[in-house]
Amino acid sequence: MREELLSRVLSLLPTGEARPELQAYADMLRDYPLRGGKGIRSELLLASARAHGAAPGTPAYEGALWLAAALELFQNWVLIHDDIEDDSEERRGKPALHRLHGVPLAINAGDALHIYMWEAVLRSGVPGAMPEFLHMIHRTAEGQHLDLSWVEHREWNLRAEDYVQMVELKTAHYTVISPLRLGAMAAGAQPDPAFTEAGLALGTAFQIRDDVLNLAGDPAKYGKEIGGDLLEGKRTMIVLRWLEDAPEEQRHIFLQQMRRGRTDKDEAVIADIHAWLLASGSVTQAQDCAHAQAARGLALLEDAFRHAADPQAARELLTVIRALATREA
Template structure:
């Protein structure tokens, strides 16, 4: 499934070798950069397998799966710019390889390609409406994430984090693939897809936060402890701040308020160690596994009762892989 999605996606992007001038060859390369770096394409595979579980042939769902991965790529380009991230999939981020204006423009172009792929597939209105919903939902969640950093907010609760993550990451990671898979197959999505998908999507993001602190640098693909450098309000950080002695909390907040490029590496190393040694990381991992377990338990009877139960079991395996991963 992964290679079929990747091939379909890349075939719809411009070819640098066919460009009429050097500048447009560079433009084509910018659009292809993140998609060609690899990735698991889990969201596209989820959509494709869900459609097959509902009885749709793969070719019917392939454009939607590719469009969802195009969404993932243009959102990552924009996200990397907004967060001043340094690494993506094991290489420097696009705006560091080129420039912010060129990377931003490439993200906009991939957004347009996403809609072109969907329109050319002649999907019915509900499919397009669901894509619009996932774009808007993700943008709302991203705004919460960025606004908290800009406002130097530290009075946040775990529920604030969960609200943000449900919108920023969980919806498009798990809910949208499940719902779109049903919709492209001509079915109404099961009511369990949204609540259970949100649990699994949140679990995915929490594990991503954990890996940002404990992941294998050779597999993770992004800078370790980048969330601390960027000042992200993760469940891990909020857990630590809530229990930290006043002096440690003040020290951590002072560090997190410092602009990324000005943060003291020694202070980052201190906070990184405190998050791990105080049990905040272990707590977040436990929350993720509980949410994943509950989400899978809710979806198992639904997915295995679909027209193609074998494909339904593949969906469950892919959902479990969102959480049970090293990078």
Template sequence: MSQLKEEIFRVIDEALPVPEAAPRPELAEYARILREYPERGGKMLRGQLVVLTARAYGDDSASLPVAAALELFQNWVLIHDDIEDDSEERRGQPALHRIYPPALALNAGDALHATMWRLLVEAGGRRKIMAEFAQLVETTASGQHLDLSWVLEGRFDLTPADYFEMVERKAGYYTGVAPLRLGALAAGKMPHTSFATAGLELGVAFQIIDDVLNLEGVREVYGKEIAGDLWEGKRTLILIDYLSQAPAAERARAEEILRQPREQKSVEDVAWLHQRILASGAVARARQLAEEKAAAALAELEEALSTLPDRQAAAETLALLHKLVDRQK
């Protein structure tokens, strides 16, 4: 674990309850549930981006609590997301609601959400930082609503433009925009305008690559169930592309499979759909588009970061942004 990652985790660790200090067994279990996802590690790239961006602006003294709060945001959102999608795995282990009753997992997500705000308040509660976090939560929730509603309503009339709008809200903002803006705000500076434009494009590229890895990645490296998006019926760019070009009979069978709840899908049907999508070229086309978006966004962000006072920290920030999208199987 890098030193910066260790520092962010230390702030998180100190903010969470300790099982050994709990006054009763139920609350010891509560503490263990809250710690489950944070202690699984994760890359903490978003949190590190907050600190490095603040450092690039010349002042990272207030950035660690903000970085830790952003990582807690990631953790409680993932808990809720896993419950809503009925996911199997997270970070290479069973999803929280697969280990504990879903009601307890949901409650743990709520508790981490509250801890996120407490960290920000205890760090001084700067108005602009608090407003950015509110924007972050609201934007992500609206994207999640689109994602969930399309599955619940059985929508198959979606276009790439629909997907991009959903992903910009659900994942693009909190991955590519918020860490950079929060780093600038933590340093007491106004964020560069490219953080909102190029950062959003980079966040979209990140999610497209995640969708690609969900279908062609290696489970031990990816950290989640391969083809989980098909089990959950996710309307990804890849699926939209595949359905738009599939022969009528094949598309009808694919839609029939995707309409079924997870527990009613068969392994054979999902395997058939998985192979048909891979054979269609939709995955390769999505990866190429993601790489093009990432390259353009990184070039714009490199130019923006080059204007900041701490050149070394700016270079480290850019390197970490590259790491966001330079993901392999």
């Protein structure tokens, strides 16, 4: 996240009180934002605003900065809750917030950041921003429900198409579609209808890449535990396609482990499953799907920004998108 945006996010948050408990509360709210993160979604929003004619230093760009801060706050409160729901160990290379402070305090911190997100949206003064954030959050929650319910009900009778529907809801709207639309709104422009179709494709590509990195990424760069998706029982395209052709014995061992909670899984067996997945063609198939989705989404956006108000900013936006969909860490 760029320094000026981080500063804006932190400016909304409490700095502490005389009571040590409230100082601890203020520190918890600042924890995830201060851990860093690439800020790709907020960068995409700001690039969209510039491409639509909102030049830095103008009131329109000021509104875009507040919306970008709101998007960062959204990302952080969602991650706190997501880490609890997934029983995750780490976030951005450090213990997850609930591992440090317990579940009740972490939930409360996430709830507080949620409210500060709305304060940032209100400060933006951008017409249409509130309904756009509501739509984004509704879709993200629906996707999260699909993901969590499959885990909760031990549901593995799924196909790659089910996975795509889930990530279109859970990832695509807040990662690509809404940042593009909010940037246009901040500039006083009408969002291009192509943003939705392009965003669904690009959001899917982004999530598939993240799934691949969770299995085969560099731990120092990835920021989460490698193989965590297996421990959490995540339904990824890689796993679902592997299950279609897996040897019966391996499939049986896998499903037996997935019937257990995270802490009850056998680490040695999970390591074997991890190796089976890496050795299978399902990783390559998933990468090929991500590449095709990214190419389709980029083509749609290149057409949508062909006559952008600021061509240079449009080129920068496409560079951000390309990095998002093909990232290596």
